[in-house]
Amino acid sequence: MPNPIRDVAPTVADAVANERERQESTLGMIASENHVSEAVLAAQGTALTNKYAEGYPGARYYGGCEFVDEVERLAVERATDLWGADHVNVQPHSGTQANMGVYFAALEPGETILSLDLTHGGHLSHGHHVNFSGQLYDVTQYEVDPETGYIDYDELAALAHDVEPELIVSGSSAYPREFDWERVGEIADEVGAHQLADIAHITGLVAAGVHSSPVDHATFVTGSTHKTIRAGRGGIIMCDAEYADDVDSAVFPGSQGGPLMHNVAGKAVGFTEATTPAFEAYAEQSVANATVLADVLRDRGLSLVSGGTDKHLVLVDLRDSHPDLTGDDAEAALAAVDIVVNKNTVPGETRSPFVTSGIRIGTPALTTRGFGADELETVAHHIADVLDDPDDEDVRNRVREDVQRLCETHPIYD
Template sequence: MEFDQIREADTAVANAMEGELSRQQETFSLIASENYVSEAVLAGQGSPLTNKYAEGYPGERYYAGCEYVDEIEQLAIDRATELWGADHVNVQPHSGTQANMAVYLAVLEPGDKILSLDLNHGGHLSHGHHVNFAGQLFEVEHYEVDADTGYLDYESIHEHAERFEPDIIVSGFSAYPREVEWERIQEAADAVDAYHLADIAHITGLVAAGVHESPVGVADFATGSTHKTIRAGRGGIIMCDEEYADDIDSAVFPGSQGGPLAHNIAGKAVGFGEALTPAFQSYAEQVVANAKALGDVLTDKGLSLVSGGTDTHLLLVDLRESHPDVTGSDAEDALADANLILNANTVPGETRSAFDPSGVRIGTPGITTRGFDEAATRELGELIYEVIDNVDDDSVIESVRSRVEELSREYPLYE
């Protein structure tokens, strides 16, 4: 991959881009919300479509010259419809957060009530955290996972909904390692006549491949990111029943965005096309198999996993029992020095600051894209533990980094 054209125009930017490419090639991304897209998706997102304004929707634009943008956006819509089986799909949101914003704008008024998963228990900022727009505009209460099991307590959610009487219940997560029983959340929403928004940002690809149950057709709305487990480039998506189609489309444009990013939509279209192939089905199954293999290694080493394991692409490790003097940030920094990139994360019952929490979140989408199977993942798990167990030992970190560099050449990226 070359940046010759950029270098001719701007050496500083070219140097930084080459540095980032090398960083990605020489490290392994274990951040659960990251992945590596194909070169075809990269080409779509870096295409001349970036020149085109296309406010509106296919066949109903506010600018001339949109015939090819229409074609590409309709391809993205049609492929998403086939992947997830939704009545209506909007592929214009710039991110999963903006997709959630559009749903709120479509069906809520300022001051309405949101019931959602607490951030420290695996939720997301856009579900109503007080520093986010959702927490500033709406009245929000949070449900939690069971303190003993780490699983969602659906009876408790139902009871909480009856007490609080929310206007919308948000399901989904950014750091919950188990399958969500969407029907149980829907039952709670039905009981209080609330909308149900299922945020599948992390598991769009797993749902598309059928390795995680789908909320589409169960919840009123399903939102997601298009760059995590689905590998279709950065952006967002909204799926809903036909009865909400007009309200959702109006809430995206002109309600919360202007012109769509046609080049990003091209990346989505290409990535969705890739996800319709048998190879993607195998990929999604391997993502979950690798996560389980990684969890087995870490558990055998004595680390505590929230909920005891995973059904998805991510693990949440609580370090308080096994390594009480090691914070999530300590582990993140030491692992980064060893070329293993993940993030510190709060855990249920968090006793430290969110800026220096007690856990780490580990995901397998990226390493699976690079070709890891269970055996390779188990070796990586051994290396992760070795660093966590020796965060202050530079010789250990150097030894692990050396092995990671060898593995990065065995599992190359963008050769």
């Protein structure tokens, strides 16, 4: 079969082929990753990559946009159907840029953001000092209860009344429990703030109705389009109608130029797939698989932040069960048997973010491959076996062999 990439840049062709093989031959359990369909892959590799389309459908700064207008309108229409927001902007290149668009629309530099601390499950773009959000705004952060691993909303309310933020950020990258969107919205109202609900990880779960939605409780909702929604890499902003113009202006021209129309096409295709009963079943299974994963790991003696999960991921705190094993060590040991997870900070973290005391494990990608509860139980035992004795070659060989069996039984792309 002709390969135009190889004809021009064989090194790139080799890297692409090797990456596809790596994905096929490993169990991807990074909670923020997934596998898009062949249709989404095809949409993102089209001639739409050639088209500049600064502006919005019907109001572009370039000619020749009639067909990309159709694509963007479809993406917006599908998103509106899925999440029920008043207004949707599908142009952000990532979840972080979606958050940037909201900050630029809702805040002036130096105003106050109240958000979840990174080591307690938050995200860099929620105000970490190395991110633009922590450099442009005055940031105060709340934490989970150290005993329960849950957010204490009474403490959050007290903190909000103390600092009087303009924006309260809910949502997370490693908090395994549902947020009480309504309670956060009430707290925001009490102090005259807006709520920004960042659903980057759970965009697909919310769309499928297997996770509560913040749309009726938050002024702004942002998300990624490549995690649980499987619509290709990118971001999305939803907001109340009265802030539509502010959000659109904050995205373009405020924080980016022309949208990546090939990625917008991927969003349109992925959002269309998400309107099907098959997608709802997938989302339900992702959560069910995470519950099985949590139950087995806990039964095997591993400590889970908050004791379990309400969604598609678990956060393992290794300090009690494996005090000498860092998150970095655990990630490497699992990678050696072709199980791919990521090291992750945990509440009360004392180690460097490059080392960490925990690992984050997710189920979206395996669920896309067709893994069910039985397979997740098997995988969970494999993870526990490796963490219990990461240097045992017999364990490694046995687990690696079964991982390859599971990969071959559940290919990503036929």
